[in-house]
Amino acid sequence: MSPTRDRVIAVSGLVKYYPITRGIVFQKKIGDVRAVDHVDFTVAQGETLAIVGESGCGKSTTGRLLLGLEPVTAGSIEILGQDITTMSQKELRAKRRDIQMILQDPYTSLNPRMTVASIIGEPFEIHPEALAGRTKQEAVRDLMDRVGLNPEFVNRYPHQFSGGQRQRIGVARALALKPRIIVADEPVSALDVSVQAQVMNLLLDLRDDLGLSYVFISHDLAVVRQIADRIAVMYLGKIVETGPQDPVYSSPAHPYTAALISAAPIPDPELQASRERIELEGDVPSPADPPSGCRFRTRCWKAQQRCADEEPLLRDVGGGHLVACHFPLTPEEAASHVVPEVPSGHATDS
Amino acid sequence: MADHLLDVADLKVEFDTRDGVARAVNGVSFTLDEGETIAILGESGSGKSVTAQAIMGILDSPPARITGGSVRLRGREILGLPEKEYQQVRGSQIAMIFQDALSALNPVISVGDQIAEMFRVHRGMSRKAARSATIDVMKRVRIPGAEERYGSYPHQFSGGMRQRIMIAMMIALKPQVLIADEPTTALDVTVQAQIMDLLQELQAETRMGLILITHDLGVVADVAERISVMYAGRTMEQGPVAEIYHHTANPYTEGLLASIPKIDERETRLPAIKGLPPSLFAVPKGCAFHPRCPRVSDQCRSGAAPPLTEVAPDHASRCWFAEEVYGNVADA
Amino acid sequence: MSDIQLDVETSVRPDGPASRTLLGDAWYDLRRSWIFWISAALLVFVLVMVVFPGLLAPQESTSSLTGGCQLANSLAPPSSQFKLGADQQGCDVYALSIYGARPSVIVGVLAAVLTTIIGAGIGLIAGFFGGKVDSTISRIIDIFLGVPYILGAIVLLSAVDLPGIWGVVLALTLLSWPTAARLVRGKVIEAKGQDYTLAARSLGASNGRIMVRHILPNAIGPSIVVAVISLGLFIGAEATLSYLGLGIRPPDFSWGTMIADAQNAFFQAPWTLLVPAGFLTLTVLAFILLGEAVSEALDPKLRK
Known part of the structure; x- marks a missing residue:
């Protein structure tokens, strides 16, 4: 959190429950899927926050809530100082000019019946004022050029x-309205390895050139490492650890974060073999019936009675590094599971 | 020379499509010994899955056509076996697990009955x-x-449990x-590790040969012996794991290794391989990688593809500059 | 096995050999389908009968007022004067069959178009809005689907005095839209769940735009196929209703009325029945075949 920079997103007490109902004619609510359960975070101007977690942790739902695509159950989401949870549909539509989304699957996120011109041009049909005097054709060509697509392909x-090119089309569509924030939901995980780096580099260039803020949603800690300033690790609808990227990667304090880092494969046989990998037991429990107390306790090797009785709250372990755990890992404990930073040939920034 | 457990030599598969002939597999060779793990690494369209399906004899034909090569199982040619005999091989000698267990399992038969079916059909239990x-x-x-x-x-x-069920079904007959x-x-990442560990454990028990087909350089690093x-x-390149990761002799592998994000290194901009994988209908002349290769020369652009050249024992690369690339990396 | 398909498909690049649109794909398949060409040839013939019947037979031959029909020729067998024989009134059965095509086909086309429009509209609303709207519409659809088709039309036409083409069209549409609606509803729900719809919503697109630009084009395909097939069936239904005296009534005539009139004379003059029945069967068949061919071409999963 950097108080000197402007906050572009401030989420507080965010809750999203999906009711589970039974019956067709007379529907009866029998429970809730607790997709997002009391989540708080902020994103500063030009900053990238990565939300990391496994399937069902609520990271994608959080992304959709940020765009106002679904109503929240409770809590507030301030985008550039305005709470979008209380906005009318019309106000919300206008707000979409400030925040846009890049979706995971480049195969389903583009309407197969529309040409590239109409896909990238659609934002301008919805918000004609965004053209700012240009024609739609000019605007579409500029965008294609910007994301590295040959503008000659406009009618295809x-x-x-290919997958990578489609993802560029999706990026161009998200950029059309000149948003200040982009929510990217697993933007490269469906792409080929050799193309992933191209798209990641594009996202980095756009951030630097246009001063964008990103909420980068991913399950892949290695990809996140390349782009995030700060990280929020989610498990079953809650943030269990959050902080600037360096302390989170080098000394994860939550056992779940440590497990995620240690499970992420390293493409180096010796380094990989030298690590002490944490193998978690079993699968993620159902978000419809989360464990009491700490939700991770059923898979945690450090769990004790207190973890079942009392829910751990996020608390600071130093330098804006927050963790929700009764028995956080010490840096010494964490060190055996992560890999020491290897000096790389490329300069690291920040 | 003793027979390998599996010996695939110069396998070629084509697909007849309306756009012409797609050369999906165009000369693949590798061997696998008992208790060994080999990883076949490639991006989509590299032909890695088609290779597996050709070995299993489960390619849809048409449109697929095996146009050359051989697949020997303990010295016995299995390519072109009549379907009845192939069925004897499948499941009991060679088995395959798929990425998507949910669609590979029959949704209306209990998992127990599906596994039991293997024993009843092949073993007559x-x-x-x-x-x-x-x-x-x-x-x-x-x-x-x-x-x-x-x-x-x-x-x-759950997804992880389904993958275990498929593994159970496939190892049932001790292939x-x-x-x-x-x-x-x-x-999910935490479940991935469980499944890889399970596969390794089963392999150690049964001494089966394991072919891991993947796009992920990370997953295979400490599992495979050869890549x-x-x-x-x-x-493009073939050799022991450590050689491939630390002394690659091929610019494609080099580019691939450089372009993947690593959790232990924070690099903001990764050196990406330029361009796109080629269309299978128009595989570039000469070396297929030449349009994307930083080392391209006239020799790469025309004529035949470079041969697989041995740069070290059991380490071969399909590149005119294999020795040079190998040397460079070794010096560094 | 679909993996292979995917591998080959995804490797088609703009720099690859052929670039096609989705409709181009369908057309490519259609061109290679002999079913399509047979049905197309038959339909061209049907179209000529409907639009330019004068090219095939003179209109005078169908009416006693113009002297085309003379009772003296009643039930005359096929000859050089009456190529396919004459009916009880002494009219040329061939000419009658040509001119009888128009009302039959118009009923089929109108009923198919109306059914598709109404069905697609209602299905779109039900599928898109979901919830209470959907359950209400779905129950109404269930009720309609419970009504036996021809019986429903008979009851309806007997109760409402609306003779001629419009009565038949109304009855057929009223009883058929639920099938189309249910089909479209399912496809709409599928398209609504796709990421491109989510992407449009995140751009701030209105419900109307999402429905028209994104959902309908991706949901309408199968119901167009069904419309083509049911067009043939509607022509048959029109014949049934007219046969029962509930559809087109004299002095107008259609294939249905011709078949009805022929029943008394069938043993004496089988041509009076066989000729219009033959025209009817071939036309219905042509539409059904066309529907088959189009559906195969539009559905990549059925592709060989």
Whole structure:
């Protein structure tokens, strides 16, 4: 958290429950899927916050809530100082100019019946004022150029492109309205390895050139490492650890974060073999019936009675590094599971 | 020379499509010994899955056509076996697990019955014997409460458990070769590690040969003994794991290794490989990688593809500059 | 096995050999389908009968007022004067069959178009809005689907005095839209769950735009196929209703009325029945075949 920079997103007490109902004609609510359960975070201007977690942790739902695509159950989401949870549909639509989204699957996120021109041009049909005097054709060509697509392909259909090119089309569509914030939901995980780096580099360039703020949602800690300033690790609807990227990667305090880092494969046989990998037992429990107390306790090797009785709250372990655990790992404990930073040939910034 | 467990030589597969002939596999060779793990690494369209399906004899034909090469299992040619005989090979000698266990399992038959079917068909076991053999194998892949879960259906299991069920089904008949096509890609990271560990453990027990097909350089680093890198239907480089990761002799492998994000290194901008993998309908002349290669020369652009050249014992690369690339990296 | 398909598909690049649109794909498949060409040839013939019947037979031959029909020729067998024989009134059965095509086909086309529009509209609303709207509409659809088709039309036409083409069209549409609606509803729900719909919503697109630009084009395909097939069935239904005296009534005539009139004379003059029945069967068949061919071409999963 850097108080000197402007906050572009401030989320507080965010809750999203999906009711589970039974019956067709007379529907009866029998429970809730607690997709997002009391989540707080902020994102500063030009900053990238990565939300990391496994399937079902609520990271994608959080992304959709940020865009106002679904109503919240409770809590507030301030985008550039305005709470979007209380906005009317019309106000919300106008607000979409400030915050846009890049989706995971470049195969389903583009309408197969529309040409590239109409896909990238659609934002301007919805918000004609965003054209700012240009014609739609000019605007579409500029955007294609910006994301590294040959503007000659403007009349082609999505299925004529490869995955990486489709993802560029999705990026161009998200940039059209000149948003200040982009929510990227697993933007490279469906792409080929050799193309992932191209798209990641594009996202980095755009952030630096346009001063964008990103909420980068991913399950892949290695990818996140390249782009995030800060990280929030989610498990079953809650943030269990959050902080600037360096302390989180080098000395994770939550056992779950440590497990995630130690499970992420390293493409180096010796380093990989030298690590002490934490193997978690079993699967993530159902968010419809989360464990009492600490939600991670059923898979945690450090769990004790207190973890079942009392829910741990996020508390600072130093320098804006927050962890929700009764028995956080000491830096010494964490060190055996992570890999010491290897000096790389490329300069690290920040 | 003793026969390898599996010996694939110069395999070629084409697809007849409306756009012409797609050369999906265009000269793939590798060998696999007992108890060995080989990783076949490649991006989509590299032909890695088609190779696996050709070995299993499960390619749809048409449109697929095997146009050359051989696949020998303990010295016996299995390519072109009549379907009846191939069925004897499949399952009992070579088995394959798929990426998406949910669609590979039949949704309306209980998982226990699906596994038991293997014993009944291939081993002719009685219903009762098949049931107890099934429960044994379910326990071996560590499905908790195997007896009670015998009658459960695939959708009642989590992704990781479903993958275990598929593994149980495939190792049921103790195959000599197990092909795993992206076995962990659809799973969460913490579950991925469990499945890879399980595969390794089963392999150590049974001494089967394991072929891991993947796009993920990370997953195979400490699992495979040898790696075969594929690009546009060809084997680009092949060798022991440590050689491939630390002394690659191929610019494609070099680029791939440089472009993947590593959790232990914070690099903001990764050196990406420029361009796109080629269309299988228009594989570039000469070396298929030349349009994207930083070392490209006139020799690469025309004529035949470079041959697989040995740069060290058991380490070969398909590149005119294999020696040079190998040397460079070794010096660094 | 679909993996292979995917591998090959995804490797088609703009720099690859062929670039096609989705409709181009369908057309590519259609061109290679002999079913399509047979049905197309038959339909061209049907179209000529409907639009330019004068090219095939003179209109005078169908009416006694113009002297085309003379009782003297009643039930005359096929000859050089009456190529396919004459009916009880002494009219040329061939000419009658040509001119009888128009009302039959118009009923089929109108009923198919109206059914698709109404069905698609209602299905779109039900599928898109979901919840209470959907359950209400779905129950109404269930009720309609419970009504036996021809019986429903008979009851309806007997109760409402609306003779001629419009009565038949109304009855057929009223009883058929639920099938189309249910089909479209399912496809809409599928398209609504796709990421491109989510992407449009995140751009701030209105419900109307999402429905028209994103959902309908991706949901309408199968119901167009069904419309083509049911067009043939509607023509058959029109014949049934007219046969029962509930559809088109004299002095107008259609294939249905011709078949009805022929029943008394069938043993004496089988041509009076066989000729219009033959025209009817071939037309219905042509539409059904066309529907088959189009559905195969539009559905990549059925592709070989």
